[in-house]
Amino acid sequence: MGRAIASRIGRLRDGAAVIGGGHLDYRIDIKGNDEFAELSGAFNVMSASLRGSYLALESEVADRKRAEDALRASEEKFRFFIAHSPVAVAMFDRDMRYIIASRRWLKDYGVEEQDITGRSHYEVFPEIPERWKEIHRRCLAGAIEKNEQDRFPRLDGSVDWLRWEVHPWHDRSGAIGGIIMFTEVITEQKRMEGELRQSEQRLNKAQEIAHLGSWELDVVNDLLTWSDEVYRIFGFEPREFGATYEAFLEAVHPDDRAAVDTAYTGSLREGRDTYEIEHRVVRKSTGEIRYVHEKCEHIRDEAGRILFSAGMVHDITERRLAEEALQKSKNELEIRVEERTKELEESRARLKTQYEELQHTYHELKEVTAERLQAMEELRERDRMMIQQSRMAAMGEMLGNIAHQWRQPLNILGLMIQDLGLSHECGEFSKELLQASIRKEMEIILHLSQTIDDFSNFAVPDKEKRQFRVEEVISKSLSLVQESFVSQCIKVETNTAQDLWINGYANEFSQVLLNILINARDAFLEQGTTNAQITVRSWLENGRAVVTITDNAGGVREDILGKIFDAYFTTKELGKGSGVGLFMSKTIIEKNMGGRLTARNVKGGAEFRIEV
Known part of the structure; x- marks a missing residue:
C-alpha cells in the first residue's frame, strides 16, 4: 500500500517537472477514483490551459512583431519619400527641431553641406521673422495655414519669395508631435x-x-x-x-x-x-x-x-486731318504760285532795271571806296608818324638824361686817369694802384655801356607781341629818367608785383610809362612843387595787370581832364609840348594791346591807370 502511494506521488512529481520545463503537451496518466487520479486530471487540465494561453501569446507576439516591422518599413518609406520629394518639405518636432528635410529643401535654402537633423529651425535660419514663429505656434496648436506669396528677407540682404503651407502631424496616441512645412521658392517667378x-x-x-x-x-x-x-x-x-x-x-x-x-x-x-x-x-x-x-x-x-x-x-485722325490740311494747302499753294508767278514776271522786269542802276552805283561806290581806303592809309601813316614823333620826343628826353648820366661818370674817369699821372710823378704809382684804378674804371665803362643798351632797346620798335614781366619794364623805364629825377629832387617810390606778366609790346609799354613820367616831371617844374614824389604800383586784378602812376603835382584841371588824351592837345607852352604823347599812349594801350588807359585826380595830384 505504501509503495503504491509513493509510486503515484513520484509520477505526479515527475509530470509536474516535465510540464514546468515547458512541455505543455505532456499528460500525467493516473487512473482511478482516488485523490491522485483527480490531482493528475487537474494537472492535465492546467497543462492544456497553459498551452492554449501560450499559443495565444505566441500569436500575439508574432502579430506585434509584424506590425512593428510594417511600421518600421512605413517610416522608412515615409522618410525616403520626404528626402526624395521633388518639393521642399521638412518635418519638425514640437520644439521646432528638424526630424527630416527633403533634398529640395536643403538645396533651396543653401544648407546642403550641413547636417541639420536635430537642430532648431531658428538656429539654422536666425533671420526668420517673429510673425512666422507665431504661425508655427498656431500650427503646433492644431491650425493649418498657408500663403501663396510671402516675403523672406535673408541675412545677406537678399529677399526670397515663398509659397508655403504648414500642417501639424500626430503621433500614435493622436497627440500633435510637431509640424510639416511644404514650401516653394517663387523668387524667380516673382521677378x-x-x-x-x-x-x-x-x-x-x-x-x-x-x-x-x-x-x-x-x-x-x-x-x-x-x-x-x-x-x-x-x-x-x-x-x-x-x-x-x-x-x-x-x-x-x-x-x-x-x-x-x-x-x-x-x-x-x-x-x-x-x-x-x-x-x-x-x-x-x-x-x-x-x-x-x-x-x-x-x-x-x-x-x-x-x-x-x-x-x-x-x-490716324491726326494724319488724316494733316493730309486734308495738306491737300487744302496744296490747292491754295497752286493758286498762290500762279499769282506769284505773274508777280515775279513783273518783278523780273523791275529787277533788271534796278540791276542796271546797281551796276552804275557799284562803280561809283568802288571809286568812293578806293578814295576812302587811300584816306585810311594816310590816317595810318599819320598815326605811324605821330608814334614816331612821340618816340623821338621821348628819345630826345632820354638823350638829355643819358648826357646827364654820362657827365658825372666821365668826370670821374678823367680824375682817375689824372690821379694815375700824379701818383707816377710822386713815386706812389704801384701795380696794386693800377689794378684798383682799372677795376673802378671798367665798372664805370660798363655802367655807360648799359645805359647805351637800354636806350638802344627802347629805340627799336617791337614787331610781335610777346610775354614780358611788368616789373622789369617799369624798372628799365625808371632807370632812363633816374638821373633827371634825382637832379630835380623828385622822389620815386615803387610797389610792384614780382610775378606779373603781360602779352604785348614791351618797348611801346615802356614808351607809355616814360610819357607819363616825363609829364609828371614837367608838372612838378610848372607848379614848383616841393617834396615832389611819384608812386608807381602794379598788381593783378580780375585777371588783368594794373599799373598806376600817381604824383603830387596838383592834378589836372577838371575842365580839361576829359581832353588830355586828344591828339595835339597840350597845356605846355609853345615849343615845349607836341600834344601827341598821351594820345599815342592811349592808342598803344587800347588799340595795339587791347587794354585801357585812364586818368583821374586824386588827393594832391593825378593818377594814371593802365589795365592790360
Missing part, C-alpha cells in the same frame, strides 16, 4: 511676373504714345479682348466694360458700320487670312469722330479652322 508687368506697362505706354491698340478674338469661346489703348481710341475708360464684337460695331460710324462688318465677316466666309480697312469711330461720351486704320490676321488650326483673330487699331 518674371514683375518684368512681365513692366513689359505690359511699357507696351501700354508705347501703344498710348503711338495711338496704336491691339485686340484678340477667341473664336472658339467667343471672347474678345481689347488693350487699354483700344478703349481709349473708342472713347472709353480702360476695362470700363467687357469688350464684345457688338460693342465694337456700335462704336463704328453708322456710315462705315456695314463696310467694317463686311470686311471682317467676308474674310471669314472667303477663307482669307487677313483683312485691312480704314473707317471712322464715334466716341459715345463726346460725339467726337476719329479715323482709325484696322488690320486683322486669322490664326487657324491644322484643319484650317480659325482659332482666334488678332488685330490692331491705329488712331
Whole structure:
C-alpha cells in the first residue's frame, strides 16, 4: 500500500517537472477514483490551459512583431519619400527641431553641406521673422495655414519669395508631435511676373504714345479682348466694360458700320487670312469722330479652322486731318504760285532795271571806296608818324638824361686817369694802384655801356607781341629818367608785383610809362612843387595787370581832364609840348594791346591807370 502511494506521488512529481520545463503537451496518466487520479486530471487540465494561453501569446507576439516591422518599413518609406520629394518639405518636432528635410529643401535654402537633423529651425535660419514663429505656434496648436506669396528677407540682404503651407502631424496616441512645412521658392517667378508687368506697362505706354491698340478674338469661346489703348481710341475708360464684337460695331460710324462688318465677316466666309480697312469711330461720351486704320490676321488650326483673330487699331485722325490740311494747302499753294508767278514776271522786269542802276552805283561806290581806303592809309601813316614823333620826343628826353648820366661818370674817369699821372710823378704809382684804378674804371665803362643798351632797346620798335614781366619794364623805364629825377629832387617810390606778366609790346609799354613820367616831371617844374614824389604800383586784378602812376603835382584841371588824351592837345607852352604823347599812349594801350588807359585826380595830384 505504501509503495503504491509513493509510486503515484513520484509520477505526479515527475509530470509536474516535465510540464514546468515547458512541455505543455505532456499528460500525467493516473487512473482511478482516488485523490491522485483527480490531482493528475487537474494537472492535465492546467497543462492544456497553459498551452492554449501560450499559443495565444505566441500569436500575439508574432502579430506585434509584424506590425512593428510594417511600421518600421512605413517610416522608412515615409522618410525616403520626404528626402526624395521633388518639393521642399521638412518635418519638425514640437520644439521646432528638424526630424527630416527633403533634398529640395536643403538645396533651396543653401544648407546642403550641413547636417541639420536635430537642430532648431531658428538656429539654422536666425533671420526668420517673429510673425512666422507665431504661425508655427498656431500650427503646433492644431491650425493649418498657408500663403501663396510671402516675403523672406535673408541675412545677406537678399529677399526670397515663398509659397508655403504648414500642417501639424500626430503621433500614435493622436497627440500633435510637431509640424510639416511644404514650401516653394517663387523668387524667380516673382521677378518674371514683375518684368512681365513692366513689359505690359511699357507696351501700354508705347501703344498710348503711338495711338496704336491691339485686340484678340477667341473664336472658339467667343471672347474678345481689347488693350487699354483700344478703349481709349473708342472713347472709353480702360476695362470700363467687357469688350464684345457688338460693342465694337456700335462704336463704328453708322456710315462705315456695314463696310467694317463686311470686311471682317467676308474674310471669314472667303477663307482669307487677313483683312485691312480704314473707317471712322464715334466716341459715345463726346460725339467726337476719329479715323482709325484696322488690320486683322486669322490664326487657324491644322484643319484650317480659325482659332482666334488678332488685330490692331491705329488712331490716324491726326494724319488724316494733316493730309486734308495738306491737300487744302496744296490747292491754295497752286493758286498762290500762279499769282506769284505773274508777280515775279513783273518783278523780273523791275529787277533788271534796278540791276542796271546797281551796276552804275557799284562803280561809283568802288571809286568812293578806293578814295576812302587811300584816306585810311594816310590816317595810318599819320598815326605811324605821330608814334614816331612821340618816340623821338621821348628819345630826345632820354638823350638829355643819358648826357646827364654820362657827365658825372666821365668826370670821374678823367680824375682817375689824372690821379694815375700824379701818383707816377710822386713815386706812389704801384701795380696794386693800377689794378684798383682799372677795376673802378671798367665798372664805370660798363655802367655807360648799359645805359647805351637800354636806350638802344627802347629805340627799336617791337614787331610781335610777346610775354614780358611788368616789373622789369617799369624798372628799365625808371632807370632812363633816374638821373633827371634825382637832379630835380623828385622822389620815386615803387610797389610792384614780382610775378606779373603781360602779352604785348614791351618797348611801346615802356614808351607809355616814360610819357607819363616825363609829364609828371614837367608838372612838378610848372607848379614848383616841393617834396615832389611819384608812386608807381602794379598788381593783378580780375585777371588783368594794373599799373598806376600817381604824383603830387596838383592834378589836372577838371575842365580839361576829359581832353588830355586828344591828339595835339597840350597845356605846355609853345615849343615845349607836341600834344601827341598821351594820345599815342592811349592808342598803344587800347588799340595795339587791347587794354585801357585812364586818368583821374586824386588827393594832391593825378593818377594814371593802365589795365592790360
